[in-house]
């Protein structure tokens with residue numbers, strides 16, 4: 553996938569690609585994912601969404617003002633979480 557943004561819409565500075573880290577899996581850092589809809593239920597283990605397709609999330613940070621832009625990958629993850 554091509555880089556969706558290269559310059560900040562607010563200040564015009566360069567955008568740096570990254571991702572948001574999720575520590576929900578036993579403190580093992582994994583990239584956050586986007587899932588459609590709303591959480592089916594909330595438990596001690598977090599939101600249940602086992603039957604939903606999840607997409608990797610790219611986060612772009614402006615090197616000038618720090619603004620963040622988020623984009624979900626077009627293709628779902630090949631191996632969804634086991635939750």
Ligand SMILES: [Zn+2]
Nearest residue numbers: 560563614617
């Ligand atoms: Zn900016």
